[in-house]
Amino acid sequence: MTVQAFGAFAADKPLEAMTIERRTPGAHDVVIDIAYCGVCHSDLHTVRAEWAGTLYPCVPGHEIVGRVSAVGDEVTAFATGDVVGVGCMVDSCQHCAECEAGEEQFCLNGMTPTYNGPTETAPGHTLGGYAQSIVVSDKFVLKIRHREDQLAAVAPLLCAGITTYSPLRHWNVGPGKKVGIVGIGGLGHMGVKIAHALGAHVVAFTTSEEKREDAFRLGADEVINSRVSEEMDAHALSFDFILNTVAASHDLNAYLNLLKRDGTMALVGVPEHPHPAPDIGALVFKRRSLAGSLIGGIRETQEMLDFCAEHDVVADIEMIRADEINTAYDRMQRSDVKYRFVIDNATLAA
Structure with a gap:
């Protein structure tokens, strides 16, 4: 054909x-x-x-x-x-x-x-x-x-939908959880929408002040400019889960330090150059986890599509x-x- x-x-x-x-x-x-x-x-x-x-x-x-x-x-x-x-x-x-x-x-x-x-x-x-x-x-x-x-x-x-939905579901994001979404782009904007639809308290991280209002429109409850240390410090030890969608090499420690004990940060972007090695102490002394995630299986992708249809979520x-x-x-x-x-x-x- x-x-x-x-x-x-x-x-x-x-x-x-x-x-x-x-x-x-x-x-x-x-x-x-x-x-x-x-x-x-x-x-x-x-x-x-x-x-x-x-x-x-x-x-x-x-x-x-x-x-x-x-x-x-x-x-x-x-x-x-x-x-x-x-x-x-x-x-x-x-x-x-x-x-x-x-x-x-x-x-x-x-x-x-x-x-x-x-x-x-x-x-x-x-x-x-x-x-x-x-x-x-x-x-x-x-x-x-x-x-x-x-x-x-x-x-x-x-x-973009399944890449963000899969880790949010795997790490049981939902009501009562404080969740960060790093990067408000093709992946990140879906992460904000889906985390909001799952009922979590959603905090969007961006380096662009221009995206602050947009992040609220997408469903964020709070927005942090990650270049402003005072904004970052105010949220230390408070996150249950952070979904990091940024595909460029960057310092992971700034986000790891925001996690509670037993908190997890999952990466879904593969950078062109490796990230600087994270501080192992930040993991060891709070039993934090640094993880990765790749799309989802067919069954979970169908679940995501049905969830998004039910909650009127699109890109x-x-x-x-x-x-x-x-x-x-x-x-x-x-x-x-x-x-x-x-x-x-x-x-x-x-």
Whole structure:
């Protein structure tokens, strides 16, 4: 099946229109006409080979929302016309301990990412959601229950939403908990919204005074400028949990010292250069934990989507045409977006 897409042929080339082939659907496959695809910073890193191992041609996109146009003979959970989503992975071994536990993102044999992952069909690696359609195993397709007018803003939930929801749920964030969200960007703004919906007391950390009012609008109960030592010191030893979404190398100690005894800070951003080593004493003497988290399994991602539909949670987005993606990448690198670009995939046919 031939479809129009947008991608790159090399790291030093801009993204451009291209024609790609999708595999012939099998008995357990779902064919999805893509309506919207979110733009993640991981897309930029991969396209520009800032992470090792990019395969070309590279068609990014792992925040996919669309409608089912066909299903395989043995698909029972989906039907033509269903509104569905696809996130960061499209396959896993399905038989290791991690997969059996519903944690396919940690598949011991390696989950298959939605783009740049190995596949037996041409071109030898997966091609993502900057395209008119995609063919995905029914085990990795998700039901979307949001309203029709929210669908574009649902797309970023498939990465930014689950990346923040999973650690918030894992560390039992909810009523009676004081929770910090470090960084108010594509991930952080979802962290604030979801933590607020979970019923926690939410404190947003930012280095930008310009984002203070925005953080309150997103659902923060308090906002701290992390560059103002008096504001930071006033919250020492008071947090149950901190979700750190910043992907740039920075001093972790300033946040570790805000945790209560037995508090945890979870990192979801992978910096280009390592963080300075944290003060081990800050961990040892208060039994604090420094942890990490990676998206979520399919079961938890469906739980997140249902939770967000119930609580009317979506991303703050700016819609773009497919041919505006290079400008969007440049703006994203300058943090000039509030808070997620989403491609209107109908423009691929224009």
